[in-house]
Amino acid sequence: MNDERTEQTPAEQLHHISQTVRRELKARFDNVEAQGRATLSPSEAERQLQELKDLLIKSLGKKSEFANLKKSIGRLPAEERGPFGQRIQQTEDELVQGFDDKEAYRERLIEAARIERESIDVTLPGRRPRPGHLHPITLMRQRIEDIFVSLGYAVEDDREIETDFYNFDALNIPEGHPARDPQDTFYTTDGFALRSQTSTVQIHAMQRRGAPVRMIAPGRVFRRDTPDPTHNPMFFQVEGLCVDRGISMAHLKGTLAEFVHRLLGPETKTRFRPSYFPFTEPSAEVDYSCFSCVGKGCRICKWSGWIELGGSGMVHPNVLRTAGVDPEEFTGFAFGLGIDRTCARIYQLDDIRLLFENDVRFLEQFR
Numbered sequence: 001m002n003d004e005r006t007e008q009t010p011a012e013q014l015h016h017i018s019q020t021v022r023r024e025l026k027a028r029f030d031n032v033e034a035q036g037r038a039t040l041s042p043s044e045a046e047r048q049l050q051e052l053k054d055l056l057i058k059s060l061g062k063k064s065e066f067a068n069l070k071k072s073i074g075r076l077p078a079e080e081r082g083p084f085g086q087r088i089q090q091t092e093d094e095l096v097q098g099f100d101d102k103e104a105y106r107e108r109l110i111e112a113a114r115i116e117r118e119s120i121d122v123t124l125p126g127r128r129p130r131p132g133h134l135h136p137i138t139l140m141r142q143r144i145e146d147i148f149v150s151l152g153y154a155v156e157d158d159r160e161i162e163t164d165f166y167n168f169d170a171l172n173i174p175e176g177h178p179a180r181d182p183q184d185t186f187y188t189t190d191g192f193a194l195r196s197q198t199s200t201v202q203i204h205a206m207q208r209r210g211a212p213v214r215m216i217a218p219g220r221v222f223r224r225d226t227p228d229p230t231h232n233p234m235f236f237q238v239e240g241l242c243v244d245r246g247i248s249m250a251h252l253k254g255t256l257a258e259f260v261h262r263l264l265g266p267e268t269k270t271r272f273r274p275s276y277f278p279f280t281e282p283s284a285e286v287d288y289s290c291f292s293c294v295g296k297g298c299r300i301c302k303w304s305g306w307i308e309l310g311g312s313g314m315v316h317p318n319v320l321r322t323a324g325v326d327p328e329e330f331t332g333f334a335f336g337l338g339i340d341r342t343c344a345r346i347y348q349l350d351d352i353r354l355l356f357e358n359d360v361r362f363l364e365q366f367r
C-alpha cells in the first residue's frame with residue numbers, strides 16, 4: 001500500500017483520482033477536438049474509441065481505485081456518508097460525461113467516413129462498357145447470306161463432324177480417289193471426320209428437303225494444312241445448291257454474276273474457267289474482276305485483274321441419285337466459296353491467320 005495515499009482523507013483521494021483520470025483523458029484524447037477538424041483517419045478513430053473504452057474500465061471499472069473508494073463509504077462516520085456519497089456520485093458523472101463526449105466525437109467521425117464512402121457522386125461520368133462487335137468473318141457471312149436470302153435461298157446450318165459417306169462417297173469421291181488427298185482432314189477414333197468441305201450439306205439438304213431445293217450453307221471446314229499466310233487448318237466456306245427442273249449453266253452464271261454485283265458493285269465482272277470437281281460435271285472455277293483496279297492489274301489481284309471466288313459446276317447425276325433426287329427429272333448447279341479468303345481480299349489482309357488469332361487490337365478495326 002502506498003503510505004502517502006493511506007494518509008489521505010477520502011476527499012483527498014477522490015480529488016486525486018479524478019485529477020489523474022482527467023489528465024490522462026486530456027493528454028491522450030484531446031488532440032483532434034483541439035484542431036476543430038476531423039483529422040483522424042477512420043481506422044485511427046476506431047482504434048482510439050476502443051482505447052477510450054479500455055481507459056474508462058481501468059479508471060472507473062470494478063477493479064479501479066475509484067471503485068475501492070466507493071466501497072469505503074460504508075466505513076465513514078454516518079454523518080459524512082451522505083455528503084461524500086453525493087460528491088463521489090457527482091465526480092463519477094462528470095468523468096463519465098468526459099468519456100462520453102470523446103467517444104461521441106469519434107463515433108461521429110467514423111459515421112461521417114462511412115457516409116462518405118457509401119455515397120454516390122451522381123455527377124461523376126459513368127464507366128462506359130466496352131461493347132463487343134461481330135467478327136469480320138461473321139460480318140462477311142451475313143452479307144453473303146443477305147444476298148442469297150433475297151434471291152430466294154434458304155440458309156442451312158449443318159454438322160461439322162461427318163462420316164466418310166457424306167464428306168466423300170456421296171459426293172462422287174470413292175475410296176482411293178485422288179481428290180481425297182488434298183482434302184485430308186482430322187479423324188476421330190471411331191470413324192468420324194471433321195468435314196473438309198461444306199459440300200456435305202448438299203447431300204443432307206437434298207435428303208431432308210428433296211427437290212426442288214435452293215439453299216446456301218455457310219460454315220467451318222477443316223483440313224490437314226500447315227498454317228501459312230494463305231492457309232489455316234480451319235476455315236470458312238459457303239456452299240450453294242440450286243436444284244430444279246430445267247436448271248442450266250446459264251442459271252449458275254447469272255446467279256454468281258448477280259451475287260458479285262451485290263457484294264462488290266455492279267461494275268464487277270465474273271469469269272468462268274473450266275475445271276474439275278468430282279461432284280460437278282461440267283465444273284468451273286469462278287473469278288471476279290478486281291474491286292480495286294477494276295481489271296487493270298494491281299497488288300491486290302497480283303497483277304492479273306482477277307480474284308478467285310471459288311469452285312462451281314452442274315451437280316453430277318451420281319450426287320443427285322445418291323441423295324435421292326432423280327437426275328432424269330432434275331438438274332442443278334452448285335458452288336463453294338471461301339468466306340475468309342474473300343474477307344482477306346476485301347480487307348486487304350496479307351495474312352489470313354490474323355482472322356483466327358482473335359487479337360482484339362486487330363479485330364476492333366472491323367466494327
Ligand code: DAH
Nearest residue numbers: 197199311312313334335336
Ligand atoms: N467443295 C469444293 C472445295 O472445297 C468447292 C466446290 C467446288 C464446291 C465446286 C461446289 C462446287 O459446290 O460445285 O474445294
